[in-house]
Amino acid sequence: xxxxxxxxxxxxxxxxxxxxxxxxxxxxxxxxxxxxxxxxxxxxxxxxxxxxxxxxxxxxxxxxxxxxxxxxxxxxxxxxxxxxxxxxxxxxxxxxxxxxxxxxxxxxxxxxxxxxxxxxxxxxxxxxxxxxxxxxxxxxxxxxxxxxxxxxxxxxxxxxxxxxxxxxxxxxxxxxxxxxxxxxxxxxxxxxxxxxxxxxxx
Numbered sequence: 078x079x080x081x082x083x084x085x086x087x088x089x090x091x092x093x094x095x096x097x098x099x100x101x102x103x104x105x106x107x108x109x110x111x112x113x114x115x116x117x118x119x120x121x122x123x124x125x126x127x128x129x130x131x132x133x134x135x136x137x138x139x140x141x142x143x144x145x146x147x148x149x150x151x152x153x154x155x156x157x158x159x160x161x162x163x164x165x166x167x168x169x170x171x172x173x174x175x176x177x178x179x180x181x182x183x184x185x186x187x188x189x190x191x192x193x194x195x196x197x198x199x200x201x202x203x204x205x206x207x208x209x210x211x212x213x214x215x216x217x218x219x220x221x222x223x224x225x226x227x228x229x230x231x232x233x234x235x236x237x238x239x240x241x242x243x244x245x246x247x248x249x250x251x252x253x254x255x256x257x258x259x260x261x262x263x264x265x266x267x268x269x270x271x272x273x274x275x276x277x278x279x
Contacts, residue, residue, distance in 0.1 A: 078196055078230045081272045082252040083259075084110045084140070085128075090260040097260050098128055102135065104269035108252070110155055112140035125149045136175065143169050153177065155198065158185065163192045177232070181215070183222055190227045198254075199223060201235020202245060206257065217241075217248040224249035239271055246279040 083101040085094040092100075098109055109132050111125050122145055129137055129149045138153050139146035143166050146154045153175025154166060166176055178189040179198045189197050204214050214236065223231055233245045234254040245253050255272060262268040 078108055078136075078232060078252045080252055080276050081106050081269055082108045082110065082232050082234075082254045083269065084112050084234075084254050084256055086256045086260050087113055087115060089257050091263065092265070094124060095127060095131075097265050098131055100265035101269055102131065104266045105273060106135065106269060108136040108138065110138040110140055110254075111145075111151075118142075118145070121145050122148055125151070138175065138177065146170065146174075153195070155179070163189070163194060167193065180223075183219075183226060186223045186227050186231075190229050194229060196230040196232055196251075197223070197227065198232045198234055199250075200233075202233045203236025203241060205236040217244050220245065220248040220250050239268075239275075242272055242275050243279055246275055 083106045085097055087094055090097050101109060111128050113121055125139060125145050126149045129151060136152045138155050139151045140155050141160050143154050143161055147170060155177040156166060157179045163176060163178065175195045177196045177198055178194045179200050180186040180189055181200065186197050199220055201214050202217060220231060220233055230251040232252040232254060233250040237245055237253050237255040238258040242253060259265055259268045
């Protein structure tokens with residue numbers, strides 16, 4: 078999961094999730110997470126099915142919704158601390174699917190690794206307006222702290238932009254997400270490419 082981890086956001090997007098994912102794939106992302114908090118289940122399923130088709134050559138994840146992930150044949154799910162817990166999700170999805178967990182503390186990160194999570198999403202690194210309940214910013218030192226204690230990939234998210242992304246990478250993040258700094262931008266492909274280049278420069 079090295080590099081830019083793309084997450085959709087219909088509220089912030091200028092062109093819509095389908096267009097954004099096409100641009101993300103054109104920019105070379107290896108992981109796409111479908112996140113849609115507003116749509117009903119039927120609309121989510123229809124959109125996720127189309128995105129699954131587009132993402133046949135990359136890892137396709139679904140945020141929160143284990144049922145949608147299973148229905149469209151996604152590669153896995155990303156779960157928050159208040160979502161379905163790891164073990165029920167694993168029981169539903171089976172051994173081969175990817176499960177990522179959002180963590181807000183070192184204890185949560187270590188627990189995620191112990192139960193079998195494939196990666197952790199450290200959130201929020203900086204102050205963010207994309208997720209109202211994201212919590213207090215942890216800062217880049219938190220990434221380094223977690224990297225020293227867990228062996229699974231660490232993906233950073235929350236308030237990341239081109240001005241602070243290099244610090245996030247240097248702190249040890251295996252990947253990073255930037256939502257409003259990407260899908261709210263007129264040229265999504267170019268913006269993602271700018272983030273991707275930072276991984277080679279650091």
